[in-house]
Amino acid sequence: MSLFLAEGDPVALALRGFAEAHADLVELNENPAFLRARDRDPRRAVGLVSGGGSGHEPLHAGFLGRGMLDAVAPGQVFASPHNRQVLEASRAAAGPGGVIHIVKNYTGDRINFGIAAERLRHEGIEVRRVLVDDDLATESAETATGRRGTGATVIVEKLLGAAADEGLGLDELAALGARFAAASRSLAVAARAQTSPQTGEPSFELGPDELEYGVGIHGERAAKTIARPPLDELVGRMLDELVAGLPPGPDDVLVLVNGLGGTTLLELYGVFAEVTAGLARRGLDVRGSLVGTFVPALDMAGFSVTLTRLDPGWHRWWRAPAITPVFPYRNSDKPQETP
Numbered sequence: 001m002s003l004f005l006a007e008g009d010p011v012a013l014a015l016r017g018f019a020e021a022h023a024d025l026v027e028l029n030e031n032p033a034f035l036r037a038r039d040r041d042p043r044r045a046v047g048l049v050s051g052g053g054s055g056h057e058p059l060h061a062g063f064l065g066r067g068m069l070d071a072v073a074p075g076q077v078f079a080s081p082h083n084r085q086v087l088e089a090s091r092a093a094a095g096p097g098g099v100i101h102i103v104k105n106y107t108g109d110r111i112n113f114g115i116a117a118e119r120l121r122h123e124g125i126e127v128r129r130v131l132v133d134d135d136l137a138t139e140s141a142e143t144a145t146g147r148r149g150t151g152a153t154v155i156v157e158k159l160l161g162a163a164a165d166e167g168l169g170l171d172e173l174a175a176l177g178a179r180f181a182a183a184s185r186s187l188a189v190a191a192r193a194q195t196s197p198q199t200g201e202p203s204f205e206l207g208p209d210e211l212e213y214g215v216g217i218h219g220e221r222a223a224k225t226i227a228r229p230p231l232d233e234l235v236g237r238m239l240d241e242l243v244a245g246l247p248p249g250p251d252d253v254l255v256l257v258n259g260l261g262g263t264t265l266l267e268l269y270g271v272f273a274e275v276t277a278g279l280a281r282r283g284l285d286v287r288g289s290l291v292g293t294f295v296p297a298l299d300m301a302g303f304s305v306t307l308t309r310l311d312p313g314w315h316r317w318w319r320a321p322a323i324t325p326v327f328p329y330r331n332s333d334k335p336q337e338t339p
Contacts, residue, residue, distance in 0.1 A: 058293075067327075133149055151304045185245040251285050
């Protein structure tokens with residue numbers, strides 16, 4: 001993989017290929033680079049824009065389309081998009097009610113989306129930001145930036161997209177998005193680092209029986225390396241922390257079991273089986289789920305688990321149709337096969 005990434009501009013080439021593969025759903029603007037959905041619900045008054053570093057595909061471009069995002073700004077591998085990309089994507093996506101930026105909690109993303117937001121306001125386009133900060137591994141007084149934004153981004157984009165399609169206004173959507181993010185927590189583990197595009201070698205070393213507990217989606221090492229336990233013990237430990245980290249509320253939850261790039265569906269479905277059994281023992285009811293690779297870190301071997309505590313009424317937004325390249329609900333309330 002790293003040999004191909006080292007050739008020319010892999011992000012520009014991938015964007016062209018993505019736009020060609022899904023030409024019925026998205027269109028590409030190459031300078032500055034952003035992708036825009038070709039269609040959206042006529043009731044939608046507020047555009048939804050997200051973005052971030054490449055290397056996490058299908059996030060965010062895979063969620064462009066009716067029911068989810070209107071435009072995305074992709075950066076280079078593990079790097080924030082430039083504020084001009086965000087600005088142009090937002091201009092293209094803004095509705096009569098303005099635009100919402102869905103931003104993962106990383107310094108570069110916050111800065112560049114913030115600069116773009118100031119320019120949009122100067123032009124008379126109303127904008128609000130929804131900050132996704134779900135990663136329990138960085139919930140520490142020693143972490144100046146707070147929790148990172150990780151897998152819950154997919155859940156926020158889905159719920160907020162469905163709500164936007166009902167015609168909700170800017171401030172109402174911004175408040176909902178903040179509630180969706182606050183109700184979500186994630187935790188990730190890895191048995192092998194991602195391959196460095198620069199060196200072609202793993203970005204960090206792990207022994208055959210070691211596990212990074214609390215790894216980041218940009219390949220950040222965890223605060224601790226642990227001896228690899230059996231899967232049921234590992235998932236149980238993760239669930240203890242995730243459930244304890246959730247805010248109080250109903251016993252209904254959404255679950256995302258997400259591969260980090262080098263993990264098979266065979267393994268991810270095994271993880272999901274352990275997760276659902278563990279949540280049942282803890283008195284929680286799984287009302288919706290996703291299993292697959294939605295927010296990888298290039299080819300890292302590992303997985304993340306995201307829980308979102310569902311408030312009454314949120315479930316209908318989860319089950320609402322989404323016509324996008326990747327999200328597995330299309331034209332019905334029944335999930336299709338996950339890619």
